[in-house]
Amino acid sequence: xxxxxxxxxxxxxxxxxxxxxxxxxxxxxxxxxxxxxxxxxxxxxxxxxxxxxxxxxxxxxxxxxxxxxxxxxxxxxxxxxxxxxxxxxxxxxxxxxxxxxxxxxxxxxxxxxxxxxxxxxxxxxxxxxxxxxxxxxxxxxxxxxxxxxxxxxxxxxxxxxxxxxxxxxxxxxxxxxxxxxxxxxxxxxxxxxxxxxxxxxxxxxxxxxxxxxxxxxxxxxxxxxxxxxxxxxxxxxxxxxxxxxxxxxxxxxxxxxxxxxxxxxxxxxxxxxxxxxxxxxxxxxxxxxxxxxxxxxxxxxxxxxxxxxxxxxxxxxxxxxxxxxxxxxxxxxxxxxxxxxxxxxxxxxxxxxxxxxxxxxxxxxxxxxxxxxxxxxxxxxxxxxxxxxxxxxxxxxxxxxxxxxxxxxxxxxxxxxxxxxxxxxxxxxxxxxxxxxxxxxxxxxxxxxxxxxxxxxxxxxxxxxxxxxxxxxxxxxxxxxxxxxxxxxxxxxxxxxxxxxxxxxxxxxxxxxxxxxxxxxxxxxx
Numbered sequence: 001x002x003x004x005x006x007x008x009x010x011x012x013x014x015x016x017x018x019x020x021x022x023x024x025x026x027x028x029x030x031x032x033x034x035x036x037x038x039x040x041x042x043x044x045x046x047x048x049x050x051x052x053x054x055x056x057x058x059x060x061x062x063x064x065x066x067x068x069x070x071x072x073x074x075x076x077x078x079x080x081x082x083x084x085x086x087x088x089x090x091x092x093x094x095x096x097x098x099x100x101x102x103x104x105x106x107x108x109x110x111x112x113x114x115x116x117x118x119x120x121x122x123x124x125x126x127x128x129x130x131x132x133x134x135x136x137x138x139x140x141x142x143x144x145x146x147x148x149x150x151x152x153x154x155x156x157x158x159x160x161x162x163x164x165x166x167x168x169x170x171x172x173x174x175x176x177x178x179x180x181x182x183x184x185x186x187x188x189x190x191x192x193x194x195x196x197x198x199x200x201x202x203x204x205x206x207x208x209x210x211x212x213x214x215x216x217x218x219x220x221x222x223x224x225x226x227x228x229x230x231x232x233x234x235x236x237x238x239x240x241x242x243x244x245x246x247x248x249x250x251x252x253x254x255x256x257x258x259x260x261x262x263x264x265x266x267x268x269x270x271x272x273x274x275x276x277x278x279x280x281x282x283x284x285x286x287x288x289x290x291x292x293x294x295x296x297x298x299x300x301x302x303x304x305x306x307x308x309x310x311x312x313x314x315x316x317x318x319x320x321x322x323x324x325x326x327x328x329x330x331x332x333x334x335x336x337x338x339x340x341x342x343x344x345x346x347x348x349x350x351x352x353x354x355x356x357x358x359x360x361x362x363x364x365x366x367x368x369x370x371x372x373x374x375x376x377x378x379x380x381x382x383x384x385x386x387x388x389x390x391x392x393x394x395x396x397x398x399x400x401x402x403x404x405x406x407x408x409x410x411x412x413x414x415x416x417x418x419x420x421x422x423x424x425x426x427x428x429x430x431x432x433x434x435x436x437x438x439x440x441x442x443x444x445x446x447x448x449x450x451x452x453x454x455x456x457x458x459x460x461x462x463x464x465x466x467x468x469x470x471x472x473x474x475x476x477x478x479x480x481x482x483x484x485x486x487x488x489x490x491x492x493x494x495x496x497x498x499x500x501x502x503x504x505x506x507x508x509x510x511x512x513x514x515x516x517x518x519x520x521x522x523x524x525x526x
Contacts, residue, residue: 027133035142036132038363039149042370043128046153047121049374050163050389053381057116058389059491060422061165063437065112067092068102069426076103078252080259082438084425086450087413087475090438093256093264095249097208098169112426113398120167123175127162128153130178134185135334143362144334150366151330154373156380156388161323164389173210176202178327180217180241187237188229199241204248211268216324218242219314227307260441267447268440289322292329295336302339308332384486385493392419392488396518400481403514404428404521408479415470415477417458417496418487433475449473458489462503463510479513480504480522 070079083089128149136145162171183199186192207214225238296312299305315324381389397420405428413431424432436451457469486495504510504522513523
């Protein structure tokens with residue numbers, strides 16, 4: 001952002017001056033603690049709101065739990081296939097690091113649903129630290145680092161992807177990615193060997209955690225080298241991180257390719273938006289993702305900050321998921337705040353008392369922003385149609401799945417309406433015939449067909465509809481699991497008002513096998 005140090009008439013050294021005095025890379029010093037504490041406080045507030053408003057985990061982690069269970073069952077070796085998801089199962093080609101963590105915790109006795117609710121909070125709070133450090137060092141301002149971490153902590157999109165159940169993988173993948181990114185920034189700015197080592201290990205962990213986050217790191221490193229450290233030594237340092245990370249991940253990569261071939265990665269790359277998936281999102285209409293872009297354009301015009309503009313544009317265009325734009329946007333917000341603050345100083349004239357007032361004002365603004373953000377999250381998460389953290393199951397689902405596990409044959413096959421479907425194989429050890437989870441690793445066309453069938457069957461209002469949709473993917477279930485009242489389909493709220501249940505009751509091909517207040521399960525009569 002800028003190479004000059006901030007004024008120090010108050011006797012407080014800027015972050016850059018601290019590093020110059022000590023002559024080495026010190027990520028956090030005593031002066032950082034209060035500002036980092038504001039960001040962590042915002043994170044704790046977001047976590048508290050989420051846990052208070054979600055007695056069960058938001059979104060799903062059923063496939064993740066099933067993978068961890070299979071790893072444990074294979075003596076902590078890698079299973080080639082994961083049973084339970086579609087009649088034939090799905091290939092296991094996911095980066096395995098976090099599944100090993102899950103396997104250990106499950107073997108220690110952790111309940112999978114409780115784990116999916118609590119574990120993401122650990123990763124989410126931890127990732128606020130590299131966010132703070134990157135914001136602080138890029139702007140040479142501790143309040144700006146705090147602002148960046150607050151923006152990340154209370155962003156509903158980032159909460160949706162990382163504090164929900166999927167955060168058992170994604171929160172930690174983002175933690176590793178941001179650590180690698182901050183270390184890379186230090187490498188290109190200072191040539192720090194310690195940062196180089198940290199970046200290499202963190203990138204290796206990112207590759208072993210999630211492919212999309214690994215791509216985000218690669219793109220960020222390329223932009224850092226081209227726009228901030230374009231030198232032979234910078235290129236060598238970036239190559240060391242890339243090659244070193246690949247070496248760390250190579251045992252899994254070699255195993256995956258020799259077991260499944262390259263086709264699994266090609267298939268998965270054609271789903272979930274793929275590379276360049278952000279372009280259709282922009283074409284669909286204006287969105288909040290354009291706000292970080294506007295801030296980056298301002299910084300380019302005001303300070304010729306090419307990196308933040310290029311980074312934001314790359315995140316906007318390359319990734320269908322807006323969470324990456326909002327990550328770049330957090331740094332943009334911090335940098336805009338610093339730029340505007342310095343312009344106000346120049347207009348007012350600098351006096352020593354202004355520094356203390358500015359710090360106090362910055363802290364007050366951050367606390368107010370945290371409070372407002374937390375209040376908004378509390379409002380959103382308590383809506384009947386919670387858009388950011390919808391629960392995929394509840395106590396009625398858990399009771400129904402306990403019955404399924406205890407009272408149905410071990411080879412029983414199911415079609416499940418609604419998002420509780422993902423949890424069924426993991427909690428019952430039974431087969432789910434219709435659903436997209438993990439199918440992207442088999443074939444993108446098959447994934448699309450399964451996804452369409454799952455969404456369609458979850459909206460059926462008659463037995464004929466259920467049977468027809470199941471047949472479209474060659475599925476003939478022995479049981480159909482029907483939620484009663486309100487439930488979700490891929491996070492979107494909907495409701496059953498008894499029409500489908502009456503259709504099943506009137507059908508001679510199906511008989512009610514189980515029912516509680518929220519779920520009814522039908523068994524094929526023959």
